[in-house]
Amino acid sequence: MSLLYSSAIPTERIAAIEAALVKAFNTADVTSISLLAGGLSGSAVYKIVTGGQPYVLKLITPNNAIAIPDSLTLAATAGIAPALRYEDKQQGIVISDFIENKPVRGIFAPDKLAVELGGAIRTLHEIPYNGEGKDLFETVDGMIEQFRKTNMLSGPLFDECFQHYETIRSRYPRTASDKVFSHNDLNPSNILCDGEKIWIIDWDVASLNDRYVDLANAANFFVQTKEQESALLHAYFNGAVDDHKMARFYVMRQVCRIIYSLLMFQLALQQKPAGYEHDQQMEGNDLRAFGSLMALGKLSLAAYEGQFMYGKALFNEAVQQMRTSRFADAIAQFE
Numbered sequence: 001m002s003l004l005y006s007s008a009i010p011t012e013r014i015a016a017i018e019a020a021l022v023k024a025f026n027t028a029d030v031t032s033i034s035l036l037a038g039g040l041s042g043s044a045v046y047k048i049v050t051g052g053q054p055y056v057l058k059l060i061t062p063n064n065a066i067a068i069p070d071s072l073t074l075a076a077t078a079g080i081a082p083a084l085r086y087e088d089k090q091q092g093i094v095i096s097d098f099i100e101n102k103p104v105r106g107i108f109a110p111d112k113l114a115v116e117l118g119g120a121i122r123t124l125h126e127i128p129y130n131g132e133g134k135d136l137f138e139t140v141d142g143m144i145e146q147f148r149k150t151n152m153l154s155g156p157l158f159d160e161c162f163q164h165y166e167t168i169r170s171r172y173p174r175t176a177s178d179k180v181f182s183h184n185d186l187n188p189s190n191i192l193c194d195g196e197k198i199w200i201i202d203w204d205v206a207s208l209n210d211r212y213v214d215l216a217n218a219a220n221f222f223v224q225t226k227e228q229e230s231a232l233l234h235a236y237f238n239g240a241v242d243d244h245k246m247a248r249f250y251v252m253r254q255v256c257r258i259i260y261s262l263l264m265f266q267l268a269l270q271q272k273p274a275g276y277e278h279d280q281q282m283e284g285n286d287l288r289a290f291g292s293l294m295a296l297g298k299l300s301l302a303a304y305e306g307q308f309m310y311g312k313a314l315f316n317e318a319v320q321q322m323r324t325s326r327f328a329d330a331i332a333q334f335e
Contacts, residue, residue, distance in 0.1 A: 024086035060092035071206035104193040114228040118235025120198040129181035133208030164322040171334040182209035186217040212252035247333035257318035264311030271304035285312035
């Protein structure tokens with residue numbers, strides 16, 4: 001087990017991990033271990049190899065009973081998350097199957113990917129769930145309040161965006177039947193593909209939520225055209241798509257862009273170099289420019305500049321979309 005001692009595994013957690021491995025695999029022998037990139041949850045995630053097979057080892061703060069929610073077991077049982085091999089809430093240890101990820105955009109053509117995502121999200125939302133979830137708009141309200149208090153960015157653009165958000169907040173339907181078991185963070189880091197099937201990982205923030213949150217988040221990362229939007233929703237609703245559903249979906253896409261932009265600003269604030277002044281310029285920061293810089297390796301979401309620019313790009317996209325006639329028509333659907 002010497003590999004654990006020479007790796008990034010915290011020394012104080014090695015004994016508990018060894019015990020977990022013995023319970024899961026009847027051996028504590030690990031032949032390889034490497035740190036994996038994770039989502040926004042902050043948990044330490046590793047790829048380990050034991051018995052010639054790769055697995056994922058996730059370490060969460062010990063004694064945090066809610067850190068490993070039952071949602072992980074539910075998702076694995078439903079076959080939408082990798083198989084769960086071991087979990088211990090007291091020790092904060094999870095071991096699950098490792099998916100040899102192949103980029104979904106390379107496996108599925110755009111229209112087919114929209115269909116696959118719609119089917120995967122439908123499977124997720126069909127999972128029976130008795131847990132709770134905080135009201136979506138209360139969460140966004142808190143994020144906006146926190147953002148305003150930082151004074152990192154301000155101006156007419158932000159006032160305009162938050163005025164549009166208030167319109168959404170006051171008119172968006174709150175339908176009990178649309179509260180479902182939701183992942184809440186369907187970004188590309190959490191959507192894997194083994195070459196045939198889509199898998200979803202990182203269930204730390206899963207809860208009861210509006211069904212359109214998962215649909216909107218997936219669309220914001222993977223859907224580019226109205227045709228793909230239609231393909232996603234038709235796969236999810238088994239073809240039963242009307243103007244009202246399309247309106248809720250489109251409006252929620254903007255809410256989710258606001259959420260992710262504010263999350264990026266939060267991360268950037270934590271990463272900001274001492275004495276550095278935030279660039280107040282919003283113009284010219286769009287998703288296409290950001291994507292080009294990411295592709296060239298000139299930006300990273302692990303660093304301040306990448307987080308800050310991505311936040312701006314997402315915010316600008318939300319505002320641009322909320323200025324359109326399509327947005328006005330969607331809001332009119334809620335009257």
